[in-house]
Amino acid sequence: MDGIDPSQFPPGWTQDDIQDALAQHYYACNNVSPTCPVEATTLGYYPNRGINIFFAIGFAFACMATLLFGIRKKTWSYMSFIAAGSALELAGYAARIPLTDNPWNKHAFETQIVAIILGPTLVCISIYLTLKHVCLALSPALSRVGPHRYPFIFVPLDVSCLCVQAIGGALAASSALNNYAMVQHGNRCIIAGIVLQVVVLLLFGTTAGDYYWRVRKWIKTDAADPEAVALWRDKKFRMFVYAVTGAYSGILIRCIYRIAEMAGGWGNEIMQDEPSFIVLEGFMILIPCILLAVFPPGLLFPQMATRMSGPGRVGRLSREGDKDDTEKHAQPGGQETHKQVASGDESGTGEGQVNEKPTTSWSA
Template sequence: MDQIDPSMFPPGMDQDDIADAIANYYYSCTEVTATCPVEATTLGYYPNRGINIFMAIGYAVALVATLALGIRKKTWTYTGFICAGCALELAGYAARIPLTDNPWNKHAFETQIVAIVLSPTLLCISIYLTLKHVCLALNPALSRVRPHLYPFIFVPLDVSCLLVQAIGGALAASAALSNFAMVQHGNRCIIAGIVLQVVVLMFFGSSAADYFLRVKKWINSEGADPGAVALWRDKKFRTFIYVVSAAYSGILIRCIYRIAEMAGGWGNEIMQHEPSFIVLEGFMVLIPCLLLAFFPPGILFPQMAARMSAPGRVGLRRKGGEKSDAERQTPADGHESQQQAVSGDESAPSDGQVKEKPAATPAVVEPTSKGAA
């Protein structure tokens, strides 16, 4: 629009008025014609039908697998956010299928934009939950932040990034018919939200890497807890960590690509290049969804599944602000085993001894040893 000849328009119209007039005209297009060419659409091309059907099927498979295994293992929160992310991606790529016939289909275009922008945030929430449960299972005291606080730190930050993007999208949509400059401001707001999301993801990655290095050093020490060592060396647990790391990396790459895609404004050269969109947006989210679906914590990391499915959420803070036994574990000595923290006092009376107690004996007994639950 910067290269449009002003002489083509009535006298007195400046460049901004011309840009608004052109945006208004193209916004009224409903199908591809000689005066509404496909090159003038935001995408600038006819999306490939086959690849978008393939992507939609892939997300549908991930959704069904996540739901089936999540219900079976009762990892409700973790499963719920992944399912929501997969469902949005499915809706987004299903909406791109009508665009293969008519790139001017506004409802389909808006649906795919909203769905595809929102979904990675929901997937990230599930990834953020894993750090909390890994810390609780290995050694909570090695974490620089109390494990239970991780979701309360990263989830609001991630949602805030999403809200910034939503505000930008609302500004762009409300001004699409009359104010091209406002559309550009909305675009800058969207970019700011994506940049913040990348910062949050990198902050999370650095926190997880820091904890990994601290645990690795502790595991190789003489005071390491045997239960933690066994979990650290368990092939299923390590597979789960690799899966979550790969999913995190894919979503981070996608967000970085989004910055470059939006930097040039709507309809820029990168946004109108379908192969890069399919690889860096589509597959960088589809692969994490499939990995998280088929390698769930219910199978590979049962300690996490047990905490998430237990009534009252085992491991949460007790009444009165008292720390749970898992959080009391000391990092250096490792004298208290984590199995003791979970199972309670090993000196508890046997079933036969309990039966011999009088009926008036209270049901709740104050713990007398440090390991009592």
């Protein structure tokens, strides 16, 4: 809509009046025609049917695999957020399929805006939860922050990103093509939410990287707990860490791309470039979802799965259990007798079943 000649409209009309008039005209479009060209749509092209079907199938697979392993190993919260994010992505790319025939399909366009924007934010929550459990399993004492506090730091920040982007997506979707100014406000909200998400991701990466280097040095000393050393060298555990790191990297790349894509406003040159969208949006989320689905903690990091599957305590975590683990890892060897707490997952509240018996350094 940029670069419009004002002389084509009645005298006294401002640029905003012209933009709204054009928006209202195009809002009435239901199909591609000479007066409603495909170039005037937000996407500016007919989406490729094959690649969108491929993405829909890929996210359906990720969702089902996540549910399969998550239910089997009872990693409830970790499973729920990845499955929900994959389901949103599935809905988004399924909605893009009708756009391959008719880019003016407003309902499909609105669905794909909201679903594809919000899906990765939910997946991030599961990634944030892993840092706490890695710290508890290796050495809580080396973490600059109490491991049980990490979910209370990163999850609320991530939810804030979700809320800001949801507001922007709702404004943009509800006003698409009939209120240009409101669409721009929605665009700014989405950009703000994505920028905040990048900041949170970078903060998480810095925190995780700092802990990695501290453990890497500690693991080579005589003070290192033998069981922590064994876990550090365990191939399955390392596969899990590599998968989470790969997922984190993909989502970070996608969020940076989204900032560039949204910065130029709806229908800008980057937004109308389908190849960049396929690679930097589609694959940068599909790959993380599949990595997290097929390399689950229930199979590769059982210490995390044990803590998250406390009997009858979905969504609850015993602070006492975290405290016991922290105190234990602060001592070399870590073979003291202490109270074993059957804990739940991340929320930081709840009660555990207490039994007096020796435990390993990574028991729940």
